[in-house]
Amino acid sequence: MHSDKQDALCTTFLEVVEHLTFMFGEIVSKQEMPLGGRDFTLARMSFAGDLAGRLAVAVPADIKGEIAANILGLDPDDLQCRTMMDDALAEMLNVVCGHVIMALAGAEADFKLVTPETLDLAAENVASMVASDDFVGFMLDDNPVFLGLSLED
Amino acid sequence: MAFNILIVDDSATVRAVISKALKLAEVPINELYQAGNGREALDALQKDWIDLVFCDISMPVMDGEQLVEAMKANGMIETIPVVIVSSAGSEPRVARLKENGVRDYIQKPFTPERIREVVDQVMGAVGHA
Numbered sequence: 658m659h660s661d662k663q664d665a666l667c668t669t670f671l672e673v674v675e676h677l678t679f680m681f682g683e684i685v686s687k688q689e690m691p692l693g694g695r696d697f698t699l700a701r702m703s704f705a706g707d708l709a710g711r712l713a714v715a716v717p718a719d720i721k722g723e724i725a726a727n728i729l730g731l732d733p734d735d736l737q738c739r740t741m742m743d744d745a746l747a748e749m750l751n752v753v754c755g756h757v758i759m760a761l762a763g764a765e766a767d768f769k770l771v772t773p774e775t776l777d778l779a780a781e782n783v784a785s786m787v788a789s790d791d792f793v794g795f796m797l798d799d800n801p802v803f804l805g806l807s808l809e810d
Numbered sequence: 811m812a813f814n815i816l817i818v819d820d821s822a823t824v825r826a827v828i829s830k831a832l833k834l835a836e837v838p839i840n841e842l843y844q845a846g847n848g849r850e851a852l853d854a855l856q857k858d859w860i861d862l863v864f865c866d867i868s869m870p871v872m873d874g875e876q877l878v879e880a881m882k883a884n885g886m887i888e889t890i891p892v893v894i895v896s897s898a899g900s901e902p903r904v905a906r907l908k909e910n911g912v913r914d915y916i917q918k919p920f921t922p923e924r925i926r927e928v929v930d931q932v933m934g935a936v937g938h939a
Contacts, residue, residue: 677919729826737826745823751868752918755897767902770868772820 662761662806667793669760670804673753674797678727682797687787690794690801695719697778698743699786700750704758706768710808712754714746715778715787720800721746747773757806812840813933814859818851818877819866819895824918828864828895828925835926848872852880855887862933864916867896867903875903878910891932895920 671682698721701713716724725745726733738745750773758768778786787794792805815832817825825844832839843858845851849872854860867874874894881887894907897918904915913932916924 673919725823728823730830741823741826744821748821748823751821752897755899755918758898759900765901767900768898770898772868772870 662808663793665760666757666804666806667795669756670753671795673756674749677749677752678724680724680727680798682795682802685794685796685801687792687794687803690796692780692783692801694780695783695801696780697783698746698775699778700743700746700773700775702747702750702754702773703771704754704768705771707766708758708762708768708808710806712750712757712807713792713805714750714753715783715792715803715805716746716797717800717802718777720798723798724749743775747775753804812838813861813929814841814843815839816843816845816851816854816858816860816863818845818848818863818869818874820846820869821866824866824895831920831922831925832929835922835929837926837929848874848877848880851877855881855890856884860887860890862929863890863892864895865892867894867898867907875907875910878907878912882911893928893932 667684674680695717697715698718699713699715703711721742722733722738725738725742728745729738731738754770758766787803791807792803795802817828819825829842843854845854847869865874865877878892891913893914894912895916899915899917914928916928
């Protein structure tokens with residue numbers, strides 16, 4: 658990924674996630690990230706228009722409750738958080754995606770977002786997926802998180 | 811006066827967050843209705859008395875732009891104010907929506923204060939505040 662685009666992607670991701678979930682992060686080399694055998698959940702979506710492509714975020718499955726709780730303003734043990742964890746992660750990606758597109762293509766860019774979907778990733782499948790150059794690594798409140806962007810030509 | 815408000819979003823998380831923001835912002839609410847897409851919203855608008863609609867853009871079945879167009883084509887519901895709440899609000903799309911009668915646009919993520927500001931502005935403009 659071109660470094661200007663990667664800078665815009667990373668900055669936008671960290672700003673939006675901080676506003677939405679009150680979780681703080683930093684970019685980290687993927688090689689230095691401790692996966693620790695944790696299972697992950699991947700949220701992914703596509704977008705079309707002046708800028709077209711796919712965006713995905715992978716987070717450890719055990720922090721989805723915290724993400725949902727922070728977005729909803731509830732206790733992580735609240736039943737509503739437990740039932741809406743995947744939906745909350747998908748919504749986080751949705752908000753990040755809108756902001757990333759405008760950061761890359763400008764506020765005048767016309768685009769459509771396709772509803773995100775989530776899927777569970779077993780620990781052994783995480784490393785190979787995020788090894789792609791499309792993925793950037795972050796530590797978000799000391800948890801490994803991966804963000805992947807693929808743009809159509 | 812308390813309002814009947816319809817929240818339209820395919821994400822249950824967003825519907826819950828908007829509901830909570832309305833309460834935190836102390837917006838006077840009589841009844842909160844929810845719909846998961848534009849089609850469900852149209853059903854609610856034709857069945858219930860709604861004062862204000864908060865609506866996402868990107869949704870399955872019927873998206874926010876299609877809902878606004880369908881409302882505009884139906885004399886019974888065309889004057890109900892619609893506020894778009896989305897992260898996909900590029901300038902041309904927001905301009906297009908406002909040309910079709912959308913009253914305001916709220917960018918996600920948002921604060922309860924922003925919700926209150928828009929409710930005051932929109933409902934004041936139609937004489938309910």
